[in-house]
Amino acid sequence: MTTIEVLIHDLVEKHGKNRNALMPVLQGVVACEKFLSEEAMIAVARELDLSAADVYGTASFYTFLDTKPRGKNIIRVCKTISCHMQGKDAIIKAIESHLMVKVGETSPDKKFTLLSANCLGWCHKGPVMLINDEVFPSVTPEKAIEIIENFAKKTI
């Protein structure tokens, strides 16, 4: 078995071999791999006895279940109204020029993917960004770059 097949097998052992386990299994794969490759979705389908199209159908519905390759760290900057009013544009601009990417793209060294997100639930402390699962409220452009630099150092 390939590493991804082993991972999926373990996740299915943990969450159960039925349709209700599909979300936790896909979330488990994304937590390790950052996205769902074709290979991963086919393996999940086989393990849970579903059609691959069904697995893709579910995965493609959810913003956090990416089916496109992503960088090792995923940055999501909130773009909804409260963060908009508190200066999310400046944050995105600073990150774009620092990583030399546009929203939706992955940096050439594959360390970061920059995305925008709908309301992250920190409207009183905007602008806010998530890096992977970690949350960073009340960021300034300078602080955002500093945080990203720290992640870059930790990422091999």
Add this chain to the structure above:
Amino acid sequence: MDQKPLKKIDIIFGWDERCTPIQVVEKTIKKTPENIILDMIDSGLKGRGGAGFPTGLKWKFTRNEESEVKYVICNADEGEPGTFKDREILDKVPEKIFAGMTICGYVIGAREGYIYVRGEYNFMLKTLQQKIDIFNQQLHDMKVDFHVYLRSGSGAYVCGEESALFESMEGKRGEPRNKPPYPTVAGYNNKPTVINNVETLVYTSEICRMGPEQFKALGTNDSRGSKVFSVSGDTPIAGIYELELGMPLRDFVDEFGDGDTKAIQVGGASGHCVPRKKFNDTIIGFEGIPTGGSMMIFNSSRSMYNVLHDYLEFFTEESCGQCTPCRIGCQQLLKGIEAVKKGERPPTYLDDLKRLTATMKIAAKCGLGQSVANPFTSIVDNFREEIIY
């Protein structure tokens, strides 16, 4: 009109050492389920997620269904722009949520409870699971046959709609179902299910702790009790506040505004925009404008065109795409206001767009598409010039 002045309350986040959540469970399950339901109905508690269905009735209907298996689900898929109270409750007093779920389980005859937390709050899953494990152990020691489980979402606003949430938990696309059947009859796994908002469940355990009278004494006839508000936007004191229901919006603006408040969006992107001239005669509660708790304040430096544009972009992206009125409607509204702004369409085109929202209100399958009319008409009617010029 029945109303109450603005008053800060401390029920949700308060902590009673002499009666902790697990002790509330212990004390409450000595009563009969029927009596607990009567207490809930008597308290006047209505759902705090936004829709405002009477909680006691929801529990009663589910109890009356015959089924070996039933479920309690805590809807923690808080995604309405401007709302962040559930995150704070999950973080500060999760035991109160578990207690509410357990009591509900006892009342309706369910042995399993699930908390569905939005994916954006993944950072808290580990701590939350640890607290759930402790609580489950306490239930086990007390020989209470109920277990709390944790599930997480993956970034889809529409999954806050109850039937979409069930679909998601069942490993499917989060597309809302047709209703009826309602969740009380066929919810998660098509079994009778009570699905309550985080805050609602906390109030149920608090009503069991202090009795319905104390809760009922707060608020107005149509809006009993208090409510947690998420305050954001142009305010010097953004944050989370528990306030008595039934206050005039004027009181709220005086307390939280920055002195230059132009409008308040009550109830998030899917709620209503109230302009300055209507602050005095708007009541926050089920008799006036109900809200899931989102209060976004805009001062006169803000363009209401940008606000509406943000909301429409939000709905266009978050529409599940299942039904045509919502999928196409949201896109056309967004394109429509852009066209009017650029002068490619005459100002009267806004009236055509308003008719489109009226169609969406009756033809869209779920609350998402139906409620787009709220922000659209309230912003366009009150700030027409800002949308056009």
